[in-house]
Amino acid sequence: xxxxFFLVISIALVITALLSIYFRDLLAAIVSYSVFxxxxxxLYFLLDAPDVAIAxxxxxxxxxxxxxxxxxxxxRRREE
Amino acid sequence: MSAIVLYVTFILLLTIGIIALLFKRxxxxxxxxxxxxxxxxxxxxxxxxxxxxxxxxxxxxxxLDSVITMVLPxxxxxxxxxxxxxxxxxxxxxxxxxxxxxxxxxLDTRKLRGVEEYD
Amino acid sequence: MRLLSVVAIVIxxxxxxxxxxxxxxxxxxxGNSEVLQGRPELGIDINGVSTMDDYFLRNGQIxxxxxxxxxxxxxxxxxxxxxxxxxxxxIVVSSISMLFFTFLKSKSIVSAGVPxxxxxxxxxxxxxxxxxxxxxxxxxxxxVYLVVHGHISPGGGFQGGSVMASATALLLISFLIxxxxxxxxxxxxxxxxxxxxxxxxxxxxxxxxxxxxxxxAHTSTGFGRIIAFGPNQGYLIxxxxxxxLSLAVGIEVFFGLSLIVVTLFHVxxxxxxxxxx
Numbered sequence: 001x002x003x004x005f006f007l008v009i010s011i012a013l014v015i016t017a018l019l020s021i022y023f024r025d026l027l028a029a030i031v032s033y034s035v036f037x038x039x040x041x042x043l044y045f046l047l048d049a050p051d052v053a054i055a056x057x058x059x060x061x062x063x064x065x066x067x068x069x070x071x072x073x074x075x076r077r078r079e080e
Numbered sequence: 081m082s083a084i085v086l087y088v089t090f091i092l093l094l095t096i097g098i099i100a101l102l103f104k105r106x107x108x109x110x111x112x113x114x115x116x117x118x119x120x121x122x123x124x125x126x127x128x129x130x131x132x133x134x135x136x137x138x139x140x141x142x143x144l145d146s147v148i149t150m151v152l153p154x155x156x157x158x159x160x161x162x163x164x165x166x167x168x169x170x171x172x173x174x175x176x177x178x179x180x181x182x183x184x185x186x187l188d189t190r191k192l193r194g195v196e197e198y199d
Numbered sequence: 200m201r202l203l204s205v206v207a208i209v210i211x212x213x214x215x216x217x218x219x220x221x222x223x224x225x226x227x228x229x230g231n232s233e234v235l236q237g238r239p240e241l242g243i244d245i246n247g248v249s250t251m252d253d254y255f256l257r258n259g260q261i262x263x264x265x266x267x268x269x270x271x272x273x274x275x276x277x278x279x280x281x282x283x284x285x286x287x288x289x290i291v292v293s294s295i296s297m298l299f300f301t302f303l304k305s306k307s308i309v310s311a312g313v314p315x316x317x318x319x320x321x322x323x324x325x326x327x328x329x330x331x332x333x334x335x336x337x338x339x340x341x342x343v344y345l346v347v348h349g350h351i352s353p354g355g356g357f358q359g360g361s362v363m364a365s366a367t368a369l370l371l372i373s374f375l376i377x378x379x380x381x382x383x384x385x386x387x388x389x390x391x392x393x394x395x396x397x398x399x400x401x402x403x404x405x406x407x408x409x410x411x412x413x414x415x416a417h418t419s420t421g422f423g424r425i426i427a428f429g430p431n432q433g434y435l436i437x438x439x440x441x442x443x444l445s446l447a448v449g450i451e452v453f454f455g456l457s458l459i460v461v462t463l464f465h466v467x468x469x470x471x472x473x474x475x476x
Binding site: 002003006007010013014017018020021026029030033036037040043044047048049050051052055056059060063064067068071072074075076079080 | 083085086088089092093096097100104106108109111112113115116119122123126127130131132134135136138151156159160163164166167170171174177178181182187188
């Protein structure tokens, strides 16, 4: 039963990872990576690792997005 | 096949990360690919320590049985610190990327100063 | 050249796929999984222990008096490793400040988000400012809860510190600390150093036995309170030096990660003049 959840979440993980590589717009790519981190947080919780889930939710979904957006603001938004 | 689904996910994430590291030219996209690779390795470690029908290694909400099964604690402890360190190294890479942009006025790795002579 | 790299990636993929077929299936990790099997009342249980993780699960609560086995592995069994990680974080924050040294000393701040000294920012919305302040207090309270209760529930220094640091980004959005950037960075760097110093000092406090020895867990009063073996509700003051180490790491992670975000935001508002060019 648990493996069906794992299968669905794994498909979502691979799709969001591919999208964050595929987008030429860097802001869209970073939002895709944020969604990737949120889905990964759910997977960590299902794998009985609540400590890792809290750390991933704070770091991956909030802080990484924040510093990437700041870095894009200092450089260019489009990937040429 | 259902028992190795998480390992296959790890391999796919690792391959996506390595391909993007090799073939992408934008420096920020390379940092993003490095992050995806890092997340894949974290997922692999957590999946190695998973036990079915077990509970998290915390005794506070545990049922009062005489026999309890728990998942392995050591991979979780390792990955916990690795996530924070991964964020710190990401910030350092982004800082170097920003300095590179300010010195070369481009993020393309093939248009940097000193690269085109060797190409 | 491109063909060669494609062949290399295919070979790597094949090796990894053959490798995972030899691993144990997901959900069946190795070892003897019954934790409270022998129920040793106050002793060390090594009967039937086949892996290191099973030793931690059977004896971690007796040896460190902490209900959260992950916290006892992070701060007690592998405490030296955690000291190394905290040092890596400190070095990274220092090197980011060194990378942007000329930018941080520059006086020419453009109006891209960071207002000049003594002026109000361009976007002045009371809803955003007040709402961000309320949310900041709530997120900070949750982070402090995670840090303080790290040894009896999911949480600890790293998790609570990262949750609190994500609240700092909220302050940057609402322009609450952009007017006092230099002072903020000084305060943050002071507290970050203080956290690491507390960690190392607690490590040296038990130097008569060994470095990072859990000397408070064997006193049977105060922080060394004897808790019931097995599932229990736990006490806030227990588990030896684990809560203190967790607090030190929480302070260091919170101010370190906040300093990274604040430094990058500060640099993004500085006009590029006297850089390395």
